[in-house]
Amino acid sequence: MNDSLEIRHLYKTFGQTEVLKDIDVSINEGSFTCILGPSGSGKTTLLMILAGLEEASDGEIFYHGENLTDLPLEKRRVGIVFQHYALFPNLTVRENILFGVKNNLTAKEKDEKLARLLDLTHLAGLENRYPAELSGGQQQRVAIARALAINPRFLLLDEPLSALDPANRSRIGRELREIQKKAGVTCVMVTHDRTEALALSDYLIILNNGRIEQAGAPAEIYDRPKSAFVATFAGGMNLIEMAGINEGQLTGIRFADVGVAQATESALSRPFTFTGELVAQEFAGDFVSAHFLLNDFKTHITALVARTNPVADEMKTGALYAVSLPRERWCVWSK
Numbered sequence: 370m371n372d373s374l375e376i377r378h379l380y381k382t383f384g385q386t387e388v389l390k391d392i393d394v395s396i397n398e399g400s401f402t403c404i405l406g407p408s409g410s411g412k413t414t415l416l417m418i419l420a421g422l423e424e425a426s427d428g429e430i431f432y433h434g435e436n437l438t439d440l441p442l443e444k445r446r447v448g449i450v451f452q453h454y455a456l457f458p459n460l461t462v463r464e465n466i467l468f469g470v471k472n473n474l475t476a477k478e479k480d481e482k483l484a485r486l487l488d489l490t491h492l493a494g495l496e497n498r499y500p501a502e503l504s505g506g507q508q509q510r511v512a513i514a515r516a517l518a519i520n521p522r523f524l525l526l527d528e529p530l531s532a533l534d535p536a537n538r539s540r541i542g543r544e545l546r547e548i549q550k551k552a553g554v555t556c557v558m559v560t561h562d563r564t565e566a567l568a569l570s571d572y573l574i575i576l577n578n579g580r581i582e583q584a585g586a587p588a589e590i591y592d593r594p595k596s597a598f599v600a601t602f603a604g605g606m607n608l609i610e611m612a613g614i615n616e617g618q619l620t621g622i623r624f625a626d627v628g629v630a631q632a633t634e635s636a637l638s639r640p641f642t643f644t645g646e647l648v649a650q651e652f653a654g655d656f657v658s659a660h661f662l663l664n665d666f667k668t669h670i671t672a673l674v675a676r677t678n679p680v681a682d683e684m685k686t687g688a689l690y691a692v693s694l695p696r697e698r699w700c701v702w703s704k
């Protein structure tokens with residue numbers, strides 16, 4: 370078994386409110402896990418409990434079989450990186466990174482550790498700078514180096530990219546992933562950004578109202594969402610309820626699976642193809658994101674129309690198109 374971190378039947382109650390309910394999940398050694406969920410779903414609370422900064426009301430946490438549940442923060446040896454880096458402004462990069470390192474290391478051992486971490490996080494040459502003299506991405510890497518300096522059992526990250534500007538966010542996310550892989554450290558990251566979660570994680574935990582709604586590899590969650598909540602939250606899914614078509618069921622179809630063509634008689638005679646009025650469209654580079662209102666069902670459907678589709682460059686808001694919802698691409702849940 371390569372499960373390193375096991376969370377068993379974890380509950381958390383604040384006063385009368387149960388904010389985590391029966392969280393039960395195993396996380397593999399060396400993997401990158403994202404906890405994704407809407408605001409208030411319990412993501413930060415779960416991370417705080419893993420860190421030892423908050424106590425669980427019930428349940429246990431194991432690391433390679435060792436019960437960590439009652440270990441206080443200082444004994445838990447967990448690396449933590451928060452949203453706003455929380456570097457010490459009056460300490461240099463070197464001092465920040467070595468801040469939590471035990472004093473029983475010799476000066477030589479500390480220097481070696483520092484050199485290894487600077488190399489890992491591409492910060493060599495910046496060790497004498499102060500945080501204010503670094504870019505957001507560099508500060509983030511110092512925070513990661515500092516968290517790794519204590520040889521943590523695992524690393525916990527709370528929205529580490531959210532303070533960065535959007536242009537740098539995905540690049541810094543990739544850097545973070547590369548550092549994590551090289552260090553071989555198990556990482557658990559909280560985010561409410563689904564694109565980030567899908568792009569970065571090996572394993573994704575979707576929280577809804579304090580419960581795990583689904584956990585699995587990002588592609589599995591995206592392709593086989595267990596519920597309409599996961600489908601809409603993981604993104605890119607229309608939910609359809611059309612009288613006479615999918616009665617009694619809740620059906621999803623991905624934006625990218627919706628077919629769009631000129632409203633010719635032959636196009637409209639294809640199965641599961643309906644007349645739809647284009648109510649809005651947004652240019653998105655390789656795609657046009659097109660929003661239709663299906664005439665007969667008063668249902669709204671979003672389609673990602675590839676620019677390679679001849680219809681893409683001629684779409685006019687207010688005009689009618691043939692909108693196909695191919696049956697073989699439906700995700701069906703019982704209501």
Ligand SMILES: Nc1ncnc2c1ncn2[C@@H]1O[C@H](COP(=O)(O)OP(=O)(O)OP(=O)(O)O)[C@@H](O)[C@H]1O
Pocket residue numbers: 383388406407408409410411412413414415561
């Ligand atoms: N110390 C506390 N006392 C009482 N209730 C709390 C406390 N901390 C969190 N909560 C409640 O627990 C629920 C979960 O909060 P949590 O911060 O874990 O959610 P989250 O998913 O991280 O949300 P966000 O994305 O907005 O940060 C919320 O309803 C919140 O109001």
